[in-house]
Amino acid sequence: xxxxxxxxxxxxxxxxxxxxxxxxxxxxxxxxxxxxxxxxxxxxxxxxxxxxxxxxxxxxxxxxxxxxxx
Amino acid sequence: xxxxxxxxxxxxxxxxxxxxxxxxxxxxxxxxxxxxxxxxxxxxxxxxxxxxxxxxxxxxxxxxxxxxxxxxxxxxxxxxxxxxxxxxxxxxxxxxxxxxxxxxxxxxxxxxxxxxxxxxxxxxxxxxxxxxxxxxxxxxxxxxxxxxxxxxxxxxxxxxxxxxxxxxxxxxxxxxxxxxxxxxxxxxxxxxxxxxxxxxxxxxxxxxxxxxxxxxxxxxxxxxxxxxxxxxxxxxxxxxxxxxxxxxxxxxxxxxxxxxxxxxxxxxxxxxxxxxxxxxxxxxxxxxxxxxxxxxxxxxxxxxxxxxxxxxxxxxxxxxxxxxxxxxxxxxxxxxxxxxxxxxxxxxxxxxxxxxxxxxxxxx
Numbered sequence: 001x002x003x004x005x006x007x008x009x010x011x012x013x014x015x016x017x018x019x020x021x022x023x024x025x026x027x028x029x030x031x032x033x034x035x036x037x038x039x040x041x042x043x044x045x046x047x048x049x050x051x052x053x054x055x056x057x058x059x060x061x062x063x064x065x066x067x068x069x070x
Numbered sequence: 071x072x073x074x075x076x077x078x079x080x081x082x083x084x085x086x087x088x089x090x091x092x093x094x095x096x097x098x099x100x101x102x103x104x105x106x107x108x109x110x111x112x113x114x115x116x117x118x119x120x121x122x123x124x125x126x127x128x129x130x131x132x133x134x135x136x137x138x139x140x141x142x143x144x145x146x147x148x149x150x151x152x153x154x155x156x157x158x159x160x161x162x163x164x165x166x167x168x169x170x171x172x173x174x175x176x177x178x179x180x181x182x183x184x185x186x187x188x189x190x191x192x193x194x195x196x197x198x199x200x201x202x203x204x205x206x207x208x209x210x211x212x213x214x215x216x217x218x219x220x221x222x223x224x225x226x227x228x229x230x231x232x233x234x235x236x237x238x239x240x241x242x243x244x245x246x247x248x249x250x251x252x253x254x255x256x257x258x259x260x261x262x263x264x265x266x267x268x269x270x271x272x273x274x275x276x277x278x279x280x281x282x283x284x285x286x287x288x289x290x291x292x293x294x295x296x297x298x299x300x301x302x303x304x305x306x307x308x309x310x311x312x313x314x315x316x317x318x319x320x321x322x323x324x325x326x327x328x329x330x331x332x333x334x335x336x337x338x339x340x341x342x343x344x345x346x347x348x349x350x351x352x353x354x355x356x357x358x359x360x361x362x363x364x365x366x367x368x369x370x371x372x373x374x375x376x377x378x379x380x381x382x383x384x385x386x387x388x389x390x391x392x393x394x395x396x397x398x399x400x401x402x403x404x405x406x407x408x409x410x411x412x413x414x415x416x417x418x419x420x421x422x423x424x425x426x427x428x429x430x431x432x433x434x
Contacts, residue, residue: 008220010157010362010378012289015297016212038150039284046074047297062152
């Protein structure tokens with residue numbers, strides 16, 4: 001399972017990153033995304049849910065780790 | 071249950087509130103179809119600070135101050151005040167500069183474009199067409215890997231500077247107005263404004279709502295194209311619909327056509343040159359996608375402590391001052407030759423910035 005580090009990236013870049021990862025075969029079913037702001041957390045979550053993924057989020061020290069599964 | 075279930079109703083309600091506030095600001099004294107215009111208001115503020123000397127457009131707009139502080143208050147209360155920056159600040163300054171050149175060609179930012187549409191100004195449709203083309207150009211580069219690089223965490227002091235500037239401006243406006251320049255009564259759009267307290271409260275409410283909803287005029291169309299996401303676009307549409315309804319009610323209540331008048335000719339603070347309206351907003355749409363948000367969103371992000379957005383605002387202000395000092399800004403008579411050259415140069419430079427921050431990275 002790959003880890004996408006989207007910390008410090010401004011929207012919509014984290015979502016573009018996730019979209020590209022979803023398109024690649026090996027990452028298609030599950031991936032981990034790390035973001036460092038609430039707007040990116042919301043945007044990645046919304047996009048993933050619309051693509052049929054379930055999203056679980058853990059927060060630590062202002063950073064959010066999103067587990068995306070299909 | 072989906073985590074984002076309540077987002078859409080919330081942004082639609084917020085958009086409706088913002089549209090009504092924008093329409094009511096005109097009723098309470100703001101220029102027509104200009105309840106809010108981030109570009110015009112930053113330009114007026116630049117004029118009040120003598121950064122340009124166009125006498126018709128000088129006033130410290132409390133709406134701008136309110137937007138930054140409203141966002142700050144909301145961000146602090148939700149623990150989202152997050153000082154950061156360092157993602158190509160000079161590049162953002164330059165893009166902000168040329169976005170303003172595009173706005174002053176069209177005579178409005180994307181927010182005012184919606185309000186002009188809601189006031190029946192057909193010229194804004196050409197602006198919207200250009201805006202969409204510009205956004206599509208930006209999306210092309212995003213899909214190819216465009217990025218201005220990562221931000222870094224910064225100190226609270228750094229993140230607080232733009233909100234402090236806003237508060238200082240408000241204090242000067244309220245306590246030492248003689249230090250500022252103001253358009254004389256009847257002297258132009260700068261003389262038309264709601265009372266300071268009303269403008270400030272309107273800005274605070276809209277700033278807080280825009281912070282919560284992440285409202286962005288460019289983000290709506292961008293996300294619809296890029297991700298088939300409609301959330302931000304719904305906010306855009308809600309503002310248009312509610313301002314339109316409110317304008318029609320105000321027309322009926324006042325027995326005039328001051329708030330909604332369908333047509334191209336004689337529209338307030340606008341011109342009828344469709345080609346340059348389109349090209350101006352093309353530059354704005356393209357530049358704003360590269361910046362990650364429209365001028366309103368930049369104010370809101372600056373309120374959240376983002377110093378890249380603060381630099382972008384300084385770029386917008388510099389662009390406004392330059393546009394009026396060197397005759398680039400359009401007027402009701404139409405665009406100027408200098409303005410046309412400025413927009414062409416702006417499109418070339420913004421396109422070059424997009425290329426340099428997309429294709430160079432691929433090789434690296």
